[in-house]
Each structure stands twice: as structure tokens, then as C-alpha cells.
Amino acid sequence: MRLEMNLYGARAIYMYEMARTGRTLLQSIVSPVISTSLYFVVFGAAIGSRISYIEGVPYGAFIVPGLIMLMLLTQSVMNASFGIYFPRFVGTIYEILSAPVSAFEIVLGYVGAAATKSIVLGLIILATSELFVPVRIAHPAWMLTFLVLTALSFSLLGFILGLWADGFEKLQIVPLLIITPLTFLGGTFYSTSVLPQPWRTVTLFNPLVYLISGFRWSFFNIADVHVGISLAMTLLFLATCLAIVWWFFKTGYRLKN
Amino acid sequence: MTHAIAISHLSKTYGSGFQALKDVSLDIRHGEIFALLGPNGAGKTTLINVVCGIVIPSAGTVTVGGHDIVKDYRAARSLIGLVPQELTTDAFETPPATMRLSRGLFGKPANPAVIEKVLKELSLWDKRDSRIMTLSGGMKRRVLIAKALAHEPQILFLDEPSAGVDVALRKDMWQLVRALRASGVTIILTTHYIEEAEDMADRVGVINKGELIVVEEKAELMRKLGRKQLILELRERLDAMPAALAGHGLSLAADGMQLVYTYDTKGETTGITTLLDQVRNAGVRFKDLQTRQSSLEDIFVGLVRQR
Numbered sequence: 250m251r252l253e254m255n256l257y258g259a260r261a262i263y264m265y266e267m268a269r270t271g272r273t274l275l276q277s278i279v280s281p282v283i284s285t286s287l288y289f290v291v292f293g294a295a296i297g298s299r300i301s302y303i304e305g306v307p308y309g310a311f312i313v314p315g316l317i318m319l320m321l322l323t324q325s326v327m328n329a330s331f332g333i334y335f336p337r338f339v340g341t342i343y344e345i346l347s348a349p350v351s352a353f354e355i356v357l358g359y360v361g362a363a364a365t366k367s368i369v370l371g372l373i374i375l376a377t378s379e380l381f382v383p384v385r386i387a388h389p390a391w392m393l394t395f396l397v398l399t400a401l402s403f404s405l406l407g408f409i410l411g412l413w414a415d416g417f418e419k420l421q422i423v424p425l426l427i428i429t430p431l432t433f434l435g436g437t438f439y440s441t442s443v444l445p446q447p448w449r450t451v452t453l454f455n456p457l458v459y460l461i462s463g464f465r466w467s468f469f470n471i472a473d474v475h476v477g478i479s480l481a482m483t484l485l486f487l488a489t490c491l492a493i494v495w496w497f498f499k500t501g502y503r504l505k506n
Numbered sequence: 507m508t509h510a511i512a513i514s515h516l517s518k519t520y521g522s523g524f525q526a527l528k529d530v531s532l533d534i535r536h537g538e539i540f541a542l543l544g545p546n547g548a549g550k551t552t553l554i555n556v557v558c559g560i561v562i563p564s565a566g567t568v569t570v571g572g573h574d575i576v577k578d579y580r581a582a583r584s585l586i587g588l589v590p591q592e593l594t595t596d597a598f599e600t601p602p603a604t605m606r607l608s609r610g611l612f613g614k615p616a617n618p619a620v621i622e623k624v625l626k627e628l629s630l631w632d633k634r635d636s637r638i639m640t641l642s643g644g645m646k647r648r649v650l651i652a653k654a655l656a657h658e659p660q661i662l663f664l665d666e667p668s669a670g671v672d673v674a675l676r677k678d679m680w681q682l683v684r685a686l687r688a689s690g691v692t693i694i695l696t697t698h699y700i701e702e703a704e705d706m707a708d709r710v711g712v713i714n715k716g717e718l719i720v721v722e723e724k725a726e727l728m729r730k731l732g733r734k735q736l737i738l739e740l741r742e743r744l745d746a747m748p749a750a751l752a753g754h755g756l757s758l759a760a761d762g763m764q765l766v767y768t769y770d771t772k773g774e775t776t777g778i779t780t781l782l783d784q785v786r787n788a789g790v791r792f793k794d795l796q797t798r799q800s801s802l803e804d805i806f807v808g809l810v811r812q813r
């Protein structure tokens with residue numbers, strides 16, 4: 250087999266998707282920033298006045314990594330799922346299917362674009378947070394690593410959702426009914442160590458606990474689970490998503506008759 | 507020399523169990539205009555979609571420019587431009603933006619000069635800043651053609667190009683198709699209009715119910731298809747053909763109440779005047795006459811029988 254790649258193809262999809270974001274700037278950037286600000290007002294002011302510190306970190310700052318994760322996950326899934334679902338829905342997918350692009354290049358274009366948006370959004374939210382609370386980042390390189398890996402994994406998950414969904418309801422229900430609860434139950438606004446048993450053990454089955462914990466560690470050097478485990482779980486999740494996408498394209502599932 | 511496209515024993519059964527293509531074998535020559543003629547549901551779109559990689563074949567092989575469409579899909583697909591049957595376009599983009607996507611997808615570096623040339627050829631240059639959703643149906647069809655041509659394909663598929671298209675676009679389109687052919691592009695179009703196949707094609711393949719019935723040079727096929735029938739409604743029943751009228755290719759029908767004459771509309775002379783004189787001379791009187799063009803269905807039945 251020859252090792253060849255249609256980078257023009259991947260790039261064309263990427264640029265096209267990025268241009269789509271440009272048109273929906275309000276929806277993809279402004280609205281998450283506003284909701285983050287609201288979280289700060291509500292949680293930071295209302296709860297923060299009662300709980301001042303968690304494990305030595307001011308409560309306002311403590312919730313920053315969780316908030317970024319919450320936005321990162323929902324936006325990645327929504328962006329990536331819509332990006333591939335829409336061409337399927339209106340039929341323009343015919344061109345992607347008939348083009349000399351491999352599954353890898355298609356994923357690179359769509360998931361790359363969705364992840365890029367999420368990463369930019371995550372950084373914007375981080376900057377917004379700075380307006381409310383001083384945030385220090387203990388391990389900036391790790392922070393970026395977790396940011397990128399999470400954006401990629403959940404954009405891939407969104408891509409899978411967009412390939413699988415056969416209606417708009419399913420497209421909206423997954424982020425709403427699965428991602429959001431998992432994030433809230435995954436230690437976004439608290440340390441899972443404060444939970445009583447058996448709930449503490451139950452949270453270990455929530456993959457988002459590992460992401461949020463690892464991400465928070467890169468900020469404050471405190472973690473619910475060891476950072477090595479966080480990283481391993483993130484990579485495992487990424488690999489699982491990749492395998493599912495690979496299988497979709499190999500079999501033509503929901504793409505070709 | 508290899509063919510532009512070589513289709514061998516191709517079959518397609520959809521997930522529903524419906525067999526849309528039955529053991530189709532067909533070679534498309536380099537630089538020809540090939541028309542795939544058949545009624546709705548014959549399997550034309552399915553055949554095109556298999557060649558383009560949109561539908562997975564159940565059996566058989568296809569090569570495009572000598573490249574297998576499965577094993578060597580990149581090389582095969584790079585050669586092809588597809589204008590689909592359905593008007594499926596982006597909504598929010600401009601024509602040049604969607605063309606840039608097409609060109610990139612097919613592995614070509616950006617080239618504004620090519621985009622501009624194609625837009626001008628399709629009278630879309632004035633619309634270059636308009637969002638596609640604001641364009642009329644005819645203009646959207648032009649955008650689809652522009653997308654297919656954006657990567658300068660060597661083979662162009664036009665699936666039902668004249669469906670829902672106005673006269674101006676049809677004229678432009680046929681002009682463009684001829685110009686493309688002159689520059690060496692191979693063109694495959696599907697249609698259910700005999701006239702369209704006749705106007706455009708070098709060769710015609712007739713497909714019905716998933717079976718490729720016949721593939722012929724256009725002139726030869728039109729000779730077969732271009733038959734009409736003249737029907738004379740008689741005043742009195744004829745029990746047998748009068749001797750004076752034998753040997754004219756006439757036949758009796760409707761229990762002797764009709765005389766039927768089959769003639770070739772493409773012939774130098776149809777022989778109708780002579781025939782009518784002879785009918786009168788033979789003392790046969792008729793009260794009415796009508797002519798009938800064989801329908802596509804009749805033709806299929808006829809072609810199947812001829813095989």
C-alpha cells in the first residue's frame with residue numbers, strides 16, 4: 250500500500266468548517282462566554298460566600314477548570330456533530346463520499362476544525378475567568394495538553410454522534426442528557442472527595458471525573474485521582490472514539506448503502 | 507488502450523433486498539458522450555453512484571482510467587466530476603466558496619483562475635457574492651455543475667441534467683458539454699428522454715429494471731427506436747390481406763378492422779403516400795387514420811424480444 254495523503258482535501262474541509270464558525274460567531278463564542286460569566290456570578294458569589302476554600306484554593310478559582318471543561322465538552326460535541334450531520338441531512342455529503350479523501354482526512358478536517366474552535370473557546374473562557382478571579386496555572390504545558398486532548402476526544406465523540414443520529418432530536422439530546430449531567434456529577438464545582446460512599450466509588454465510572462481532575466491538577470496541583478491515571482483514561486477515550494469512527498467508515502455505516 | 511470506465515458484472519442489491527442492478531457490464535470509451543437511457547427507477551443513478559463511490563456494489567468490479575474504484579479509489583475518483591440528480595447544494599456559502607471546497611476535496615491546490623473561468627462559462631460570475639440559497643433552481647443547478655468542474659475532471663457524470671431545467675440552461679449546458687468533449691473530457695449522462703440521448707450522445711446504453719438491455723452507436727439505435735406506426739381504421743372488416751397490398755410490410759389488426767404500417771421516421775422516404783394510393787386502388791376504404799410513436803416501454807419490450 251502506498252502511503253499517500255490528500256492534504257488539500259483535509260484542508261478544504263477544515264477551512265470550510267472554520268468559515269462556518271465565522272458565520273455563527275454569536276452562537277459559538279459569545280453565548281458560551283455569557284453563560285460562563287453567569288456561572289461565576291451565581292456560583293462564585295452565592296456559593297463562594299459560604300465556601301471560601303477547597304483544599305486551599307479559593308472557591309471562585311477552584312471552579313474555573315471545571316467550567317472550562319463543561320463548555321469544552323458541550324461545544325466540542327455540538328460543533329462536531331452538527332458539522333457532519335448537516336451535510337448528511339441536506340445531501341451534500343455526496344461530494345465527500347465521492348471525493349478521493351480517506352476516512353482519516355475527513356476526520357482530520359471535521360474534527361480538527363471542531364477541536365480548534367473548542368480550544369480557542371476554552372482559552373477565551375479562561376481569559377474571561379481572569380476578570381472574575383485570579384487564576385494561577387501550575388503546569389501550563391499539561392493544562393494545554395489536557396485541553397487539546399479533551400477537545401479532540403469530544404469532537405470525535407460529536408463526530409460519531411453526527412454520523413449516527415438520524416434526526417435533530419438525537420443530535421441535541423446527547424449533549425443535553427449525557428454530557429451535561431456527567432460533567433456536573435464529575436466534580437465540576439466540587440472535589441469528588443467530599444462525596445460520601447458509595448457515591449465516591451460510583452464517580453470512578455464517570456470518564457469525565459478523570460478529565461476534570463487532570464485538568465484541575467494542571468492548575469492547582471490538586472487532584473481527585475492521580476494525573477497519570479487521568480492522562481491514561483483520556484488517551485483510552487480518544488482511542489475508543491477513533492476506533493468507532495474507523496469502523497463507521499470501513500463499513501460505510503449510515504454513510505453508504 | 508484501457509477504457510475510460512470499465513464496468514464488469516456489476517450487481518447491486520440494496521439493504522431492503524431490492525436488486526437495482528443486475529450483472530451490468532459496460533465499457534465507456536475515452537472522450538465519448540455516452541447516454542444512459544431508461545425510465546425512472548431503471549437503476550441509472552445507482553450505476554453512477556457505484557462508479558463514484560457513493561454506493562457500495564454487491565458484486566462485480568469497476569475501473570476508472572484503469573484504476574479499481576475500491577483498491578485504488580484515490581486515483582479513480584480524482585478523475586471524476588459528478589453532477590447529482592438532486593439539487594443538493596450548500597445554502598449559506600457563495601458559489602466560489604463551495605467550488606473551492608470541491609477543488610480541495612479532489613486533491614487540487616487552490617486556483618482562482620480555474621474557478622473564475624468555470625463561473626463565467628456557467629454565467630455565474632455575476633452571482634459570485636450571492637449566498638447559494640438566494641439563487642433560483644436553475645442557478646443552483648449551475649452551481650452543482652460548477653462544483654463538478656472545479657477540479658478539472660477528465661470524466662463528467664451528469665445525472666438527469668435536464669430534469670427541471672429551463673430552456674436557457676439546457677442550451678448553455680449542451681454547449682458546455684460539447685466544448686468539454688472537444689477538450690477531451692468523457693461525458694456520461696442519464697436521461698429518460700429519447701430525444702436527449704439522440705441530440706447529445708455518441709453512444710447510447712438502454713437500461714431497464716436494472717438490466718443493461720443494449721449498447722449501440724446512436725445512429726444504429728435511433729434507427730431501431732425511431733419507428734412509428736400508421737394505423738388505418740377500416741370501414742369494413744378484411745378477412746385477409748388483399749393480394750395487391752402484400753409485400754408492403756402491412757399487417758392486419760383488431761380482428762381485421764385495422765391495417766397497421768410500421769415505418770422509419772429517419773428514412774429518406776416513409777412510403778406513406780405510395781401506400782395510401784395503393785390502399786385506395788385495392789378498393790380498401792378507411793374512416794380514420796392515426797400515427798403512433800413507440801413509447802419507451804414498447805421499445806424496451808421490443809429490444810428485449812430482439813435479443
Ligand SMILES: Nc1ncnc2c1ncn2[C@@H]1O[C@H](COP(=O)(O)OP(=O)(O)O)[C@@H](O)[C@H]1O
Nearest residue numbers: 506520522524526545546547548549550551552
Ligand atoms: N437506498 C435505496 N434503498 C433501496 N432501494 C433503492 C435505494 N435507492 C434506490 N433504490 C431503488 O432502486 C431502483 C433504482 O433506482 P435509481 O438508481 O435511482 O433509478 P433511476 O436513477 O434510473 O431512476 C428504484 O426502484 C429505487 O426505488
Ligand SMILES: [Mg+2]
Nearest residue numbers: 550551591666
Ligand atoms: Mg436517477
